[in-house]
Amino acid sequence: MTEKKHILSILVDNEPGVLSRIAGLFSGRGYNIESLCVAETNDAKISRLTMVTAGDSVILEQIKKQLNKLINVIKVADLTGQDYVERELVLIKINAKAEHRAEILRINEIFRGRIVDVGLEHYMISVTGDSDKINAIINLLKPYGIKEIARTGSIALYRENQTKV
Amino acid sequence: MTKLTGSQILMAMLKEEGVDTIFGYPGGAVLDIYDELTRTDLRHILVRHEQGAIHAADAYARASGKVGVCLVTSGPGATNTVTGIASAYCDSIPVVIFTGQVPTRLIGNDAFQEVDIVGITRPCTKHNYLVKDVKDLARVIREAFHIARSGRPGPVLVDLPKDVSNSKVIFKVPDEVELRSYNPTYVPNRKQLSKVVELIKTAKKPVIFSGGGIILSKAHRELADLAQKTRIPVTSTLMGLGGFPATNPLWLGMLGMHGTYRANLSISECDLMIAVGVRFDDRVTGKVDEFATNAKIVQIDIDPTSIQKNIQVDVPVVGDCKITLEILNQMIDHEDLGNVEESREPWLHQINEWKKTTPLKYKQGKKIKPQFVVEKIYELTKGEAIITTEVGQNQMWAAQYYHFDQPGRFITSGGLGVMGFGLPAAVGAQVAAPDKFVIDIAGDGSIQMNIQEMATAVQYNLPVKIAILNNGFLGMVRQWQELFYDRRYSSTMFQHAPDFVKLAEAYGAVGLRATTPEEVEPVLRKALSTPRAVIMDFVVEPEESVYPMVPAGAPITKMLLV
Numbered sequence: 001m002t003e004k005k006h007i008l009s010i011l012v013d014n015e016p017g018v019l020s021r022i023a024g025l026f027s028g029r030g031y032n033i034e035s036l037c038v039a040e041t042n043d044a045k046i047s048r049l050t051m052v053t054a055g056d057s058v059i060l061e062q063i064k065k066q067l068n069k070l071i072n073v074i075k076v077a078d079l080t081g082q083d084y085v086e087r088e089l090v091l092i093k094i095n096a097k098a099e100h101r102a103e104i105l106r107i108n109e110i111f112r113g114r115i116v117d118v119g120l121e122h123y124m125i126s127v128t129g130d131s132d133k134i135n136a137i138i139n140l141l142k143p144y145g146i147k148e149i150a151r152t153g154s155i156a157l158y159r160e161n162q163t164k165v
Numbered sequence: 166m167t168k169l170t171g172s173q174i175l176m177a178m179l180k181e182e183g184v185d186t187i188f189g190y191p192g193g194a195v196l197d198i199y200d201e202l203t204r205t206d207l208r209h210i211l212v213r214h215e216q217g218a219i220h221a222a223d224a225y226a227r228a229s230g231k232v233g234v235c236l237v238t239s240g241p242g243a244t245n246t247v248t249g250i251a252s253a254y255c256d257s258i259p260v261v262i263f264t265g266q267v268p269t270r271l272i273g274n275d276a277f278q279e280v281d282i283v284g285i286t287r288p289c290t291k292h293n294y295l296v297k298d299v300k301d302l303a304r305v306i307r308e309a310f311h312i313a314r315s316g317r318p319g320p321v322l323v324d325l326p327k328d329v330s331n332s333k334v335i336f337k338v339p340d341e342v343e344l345r346s347y348n349p350t351y352v353p354n355r356k357q358l359s360k361v362v363e364l365i366k367t368a369k370k371p372v373i374f375s376g377g378g379i380i381l382s383k384a385h386r387e388l389a390d391l392a393q394k395t396r397i398p399v400t401s402t403l404m405g406l407g408g409f410p411a412t413n414p415l416w417l418g419m420l421g422m423h424g425t426y427r428a429n430l431s432i433s434e435c436d437l438m439i440a441v442g443v444r445f446d447d448r449v450t451g452k453v454d455e456f457a458t459n460a461k462i463v464q465i466d467i468d469p470t471s472i473q474k475n476i477q478v479d480v481p482v483v484g485d486c487k488i489t490l491e492i493l494n495q496m497i498d499h500e501d502l503g504n505v506e507e508s509r510e511p512w513l514h515q516i517n518e519w520k521k522t523t524p525l526k527y528k529q530g531k532k533i534k535p536q537f538v539v540e541k542i543y544e545l546t547k548g549e550a551i552i553t554t555e556v557g558q559n560q561m562w563a564a565q566y567y568h569f570d571q572p573g574r575f576i577t578s579g580g581l582g583v584m585g586f587g588l589p590a591a592v593g594a595q596v597a598a599p600d601k602f603v604i605d606i607a608g609d610g611s612i613q614m615n616i617q618e619m620a621t622a623v624q625y626n627l628p629v630k631i632a633i634l635n636n637g638f639l640g641m642v643r644q645w646q647e648l649f650y651d652r653r654y655s656s657t658m659f660q661h662a663p664d665f666v667k668l669a670e671a672y673g674a675v676g677l678r679a680t681t682p683e684e685v686e687p688v689l690r691k692a693l694s695t696p697r698a699v700i701m702d703f704v705v706e707p708e709e710s711v712y713p714m715v716p717a718g719a720p721i722t723k724m725l726l727v
């Protein structure tokens with residue numbers, strides 16, 4: 001069976017220890033976490049956890065069932081294959097020598113990024129988009145010398161008039 | 166309104182949950198709770214080691230059908246329960262464990278006897294709580310009992326900081342629990358069940374494969390009804406023993422690594438397997454790729470994670486075993502199955518042939534055979550005793566040669582396989598069933614792991630009987646070394662052993678010994694007629710092995726036979 005990337009959107013009780021239950025479940029059973037993003041929802045008692053994981057269909061089914069089995073997990077939705085919006089934010093600190101500045105700015109513009117910090121020798125760029133877009137800009141900027149990167153990991157929501165989570 | 170301390174709330178809530186007996190061991194962090202205990206009519210059984218408390222609570226739950234409760238102090242008291250919690254988790258036994266904790270203001274400071282027991286037990290509890298505010302206590306206790314006993318049962322731990330147990334709050338009995346994130350599915354999907362009915366109608370060689378879920382959901386009558394009216398033979402896991410009467414002609418015996426020849430062959434030959442309350446553990450399936458390859462598989466379980474985990478099934482049914490079988494039986498009653506007596510005849514005949522040619526057997530010898538001891542125990546107790554076991558060969562011989570007709574009679578650490586389980590389990594079972602014979606079928610190795618609980622048995626006048634199958638070896642490990650490591654007995658032979666008869670006497674119990682086959686019955690009779698705790702030391706054939714045996718990872722048809 002083939003491994004596939006899945007975006008899971010998980011609603012959990014906003015309580016201490018919940019993240020550790022989920023992380024423990026994944027490490028204990030040898031499942032993958034590619035990225036993980038957690039924050040409170042509009043209901044302060046509930047947090048949304050967006051996770052990118054990978055596995056074949058049998059593993060994915062187990063992952064979803066195992067998550068649902070945790071008492072603090074309210075709902076698990078697999079967005080993959082649905083109509084959804086995915087966003088990720090990245091901060092890229094990049095070497096910006098005088099001769100490269102124009103080219104870097106042009107790439108930044110194409111990706112609708114923003115320069116959030118400037119120095120004599122560097123730029124910090126902030127870009128949002130789905131992970132493919134983020135990967136693309138990182139690849140384009142690599143030749144100029146990326147100093148540091150911070151990525152948020154994906155967050156995602158269903159488009160309206162789909163089953164909601 | 167009056168204010169109550171956390172300890173008083175705990176007592177009130179235990180009463181509210183119908184608890185009358187708890188197993189525990191005191192310490193600094195639970196002093197207030199223990200003090201409060203003196204002002205209640207709760208029965209507290211003081212064990213001699215916290216592992217004893219949790220195993221006893223586990224067995225108490227199985228023998229009584231209630232939730233077992235265990236109370237221990239922080240730090241080492243709490244960590245000593247971890248093995249037992251993990252065992253109860255594997256076997257899906259409803260227990261609630263209360264652990265003391267250092268005061269909330271000290272948590273995280275590496276205080277004396279502080280340990281993050283909630284962190285430690287996260288992967289081996291169904292759920293756990295750290296109560297940080299006495300205001301939450303009553304609700305948490307209510308939730309803990311609800312979670313422990315509902316759905317697929319399991320252990321729930323509640324960590325109680327010392328300031329929570331001694332500070333006061335207005336107490337009100339909380340309403341029934343409502344957890345938006347926890348709603349087990351009890352009632353199955355009927356569409357799935359009609360598929361099952363269709364499969365039953367066309368199957369020529371069907372088998373029911375039952376497990377601990379039958380016992381946990383008390384579905385034994387529904388199971389017997391299903392088997393009887395469809396004439397489908399039944400095999401079960403270790404945890405399922407007693408879920409179907411072993412004296413019923415449709416009984417195949419246990420399956421798996423030490424299963425019967427006919428059970429294992431039936432599984433590989435069957436064209437329909439109805440699995441109820443099982444999780445397809447590797448000790449049962451052997452090599453997964455060659456497990457029941459000819460069969461359509463139906464799996465009924467209340468826990469969706471148990472379905473499609475190890476084995477791909479054709480008809481998954483999520484639901485409580487009892488409710489599901491009840492509905493299935495009703496649906497079958499409205500169907501015409503034809504003359505099942507006749508249509509099942511060839512299959513049942515085949516199974517009988519397997520039973521005739523290759524029954525469970527052992528060879529008698531000059532020395533006592535351990536299987537013979539178990540057979541005699543069965544005979545003399547007429548199958549009515551509660552049997553607990555340790556782990557190893559003793560456990561397997563108990564499963565093979567004591568024939569269980571009723572649920573709740575076989576209490577063993579199945580999933581985790583904890584040596585040292587049997588004696589404290591016997592204590593817990595005897596507390597729950599004071600009028601029954603409770604017998605721990607033990608190994609000479611395992612019994613030494615929680616032997617201190619003899620003192621508990623004697624203190625509370627619990628007339629438990631310990632039958633040590635004393636082979637001088639860590640027998641089950643020795644057996645693997647004999648078969649797969651050219652008899653290199655690395656660290657499995659005891660060079661020294663205590664005199665178990667004197668040890669019993671030192672504890673204030675009765676000690677008996679049998680060294681020849683002729684002495685077995687008199688010793689057992691003496692023990693059964695002694696209204697006190699008794700240790701029987703059966704000096705058995707040292708190198709006897711458990712057969713049939715399926716080597717680890719082999720298909721279950723590849724049995725080594727006697």
Ligand SMILES: Cc1ncc(C[n+]2csc(CCOP(=O)(O)OP(=O)(O)O)c2C)c(N)n1
Pocket residue numbers: 555556557558559560582583584585607608609610611612634636638639640641642
């Ligand atoms: C706590 C624990 N430690 C180690 C084991 C591994 N183990 C399984 S069976 C066994 C031997 C048990 O010896 P004994 O109690 O004498 O029983 P016998 O097999 O001889 O009947 C061992 C060491 C275990 N199951 N549990």
Ligand SMILES: [Mg+2]
Pocket residue numbers: 608609610634635636637638639640
């Ligand atoms: Mg032994």
